[in-house]
Amino acid sequence: MEEIVEKCASLILAGSPGALLSAAELLEDTRNDSCGSESAKLGFSRVLQEILAYKRGAVSDHLLQQIVKFSADSNIDSELQRLYACKVLVALTESEAVAKYCAGEKQKARLLVKAFMEAQAYLLERMPDQLRGKKCIPEKYLGRQKDGDQKHVFLNLALENVKGFASFSFASKTFRLALQKAGFKGFFPSLESLLSREIFKQASLQLVEKALKHYSGLMRSFCLFEKSQNWAFNHGMIRVQASLARLVSLDGATERLIDPWMLEAIEGIPGGAGVSRTVLFRMLLAASEQGLLDLDRRIRDKRNVRATKTVREQWLELGKMRVPRGTMPLIGLVLGELASVPPFAQALFKSALGIAKNRADLEGGRTSEAPIVCSWERCDEAGSEDDAGRKFSKCAKCSLAFYCSKEHQRLHWASHKRQCGDKSQQADLHHITKVDEEIGNEPE
Numbered sequence: 001m002e003e004i005v006e007k008c009a010s011l012i013l014a015g016s017p018g019a020l021l022s023a024a025e026l027l028e029d030t031r032n033d034s035c036g037s038e039s040a041k042l043g044f045s046r047v048l049q050e051i052l053a054y055k056r057g058a059v060s061d062h063l064l065q066q067i068v069k070f071s072a073d074s075n076i077d078s079e080l081q082r083l084y085a086c087k088v089l090v091a092l093t094e095s096e097a098v099a100k101y102c103a104g105e106k107q108k109a110r111l112l113v114k115a116f117m118e119a120q121a122y123l124l125e126r127m128p129d130q131l132r133g134k135k136c137i138p139e140k141y142l143g144r145q146k147d148g149d150q151k152h153v154f155l156n157l158a159l160e161n162v163k164g165f166a167s168f169s170f171a172s173k174t175f176r177l178a179l180q181k182a183g184f185k186g187f188f189p190s191l192e193s194l195l196s197r198e199i200f201k202q203a204s205l206q207l208v209e210k211a212l213k214h215y216s217g218l219m220r221s222f223c224l225f226e227k228s229q230n231w232a233f234n235h236g237m238i239r240v241q242a243s244l245a246r247l248v249s250l251d252g253a254t255e256r257l258i259d260p261w262m263l264e265a266i267e268g269i270p271g272g273a274g275v276s277r278t279v280l281f282r283m284l285l286a287a288s289e290q291g292l293l294d295l296d297r298r299i300r301d302k303r304n305v306r307a308t309k310t311v312r313e314q315w316l317e318l319g320k321m322r323v324p325r326g327t328m329p330l331i332g333l334v335l336g337e338l339a340s341v342p343p344f345a346q347a348l349f350k351s352a353l354g355i356a357k358n359r360a361d362l363e364g365g366r367t368s369e370a371p372i373v374c375s376w377e378r379c380d381e382a383g384s385e386d387d388a389g390r391k392f393s394k395c396a397k398c399s400l401a402f403y404c405s406k407e408h409q410r411l412h413w414a415s416h417k418r419q420c421g422d423k424s425q426q427a428d429l430h431h432i433t434k435v436d437e438e439i440g441n442e443p444e
């Protein structure tokens, strides 16, 4: 483990696009190796946490610096450096500890939101060229992309950014707030345009699955809390959902993807939030064309939408509807429709009504696959932090190591003392803080 941590950390700190790409691939391999047993999974969490703790958080601070520093440059080396730094950071945020650390402070959260939104905009802008087969990325920076996948490198990176948004907003309220402020108009529309038919036309099923996974993860993270949920519904999330549903039905072969995604989306909704369940249920109906037509007809009657519009236009129209807080009567409306929906949808809706009544259920919607674990490498049996709602204590000096007990902290000290120290002494952070002051001057 120590070897991987050391290797990965030094690749990241070396900082060239090639080194960052190698680090990302190393993390991906380590993650794939950890899929087997429960203790292997804990081991993966621990690797990510150790990378976080490396030299008092130097790795994540360095990545953040790279992401901010190169956002202004427009040459391809700088752009790749930033994009690959985002990629590595997103890979690290599979650990909840990393996501919390990176996005937990207001300043850093704002920097992250800004940088990731810029990166996303850049990728969207450059993607058409790349899809047309123009070589945008020098050979040496392509990593192990296969020939056929090369033109989807940008799409891949953009989907990973979506995953980053999801992990950060799941882990940190500060990040969700920063996103709401910064992304007021543009956030969901930009996510929506990434799902355009054109972009996914020749994409592999794998990429479609990736899109479904990360998008539903992001939307779930917004649905976990009532405030952000309402914000999301009122600023275009439903349209994104509609695009996702369309993406799923692009060709008949992907139809099998519908059920798990819908179920997942519904399971992420907290109890009592009737509105969102209703909206999701409407989307569920979209899975069956007949159900969609029935529902649209009724909504059209209610809202006086002209009959000449296509089903898709109406659906998008529905997506623009503002969802008022606590509109319980909508539930009644939907229940009234229950008789006319396909049986599988009825079953899903019924199960949706019966779930997510308490905090423990919400936790089931978490997006991070590497929960916080005790940092002592031999503490396998202690499991992860969220088992039975337990909280680990942090190292008082650096706040970057986590312990289930005093005893394990003592045992871990032998190796941790080399990484531990007072964070305020670190010069690296000054740069980040300085940049943030400039951003802080923007109107909110």
Ligand SMILES: [Zn+2]
Residues within 6 Å of the ligand: 374, 375, 376, 379, 382, 403, 404, 405, 408
């Ligand atoms: Zn322990």
Ligand SMILES: [Zn+2]
Residues within 6 Å of the ligand: 395, 396, 397, 398, 399, 400, 401, 416, 419, 420, 421
């Ligand atoms: Zn420490």
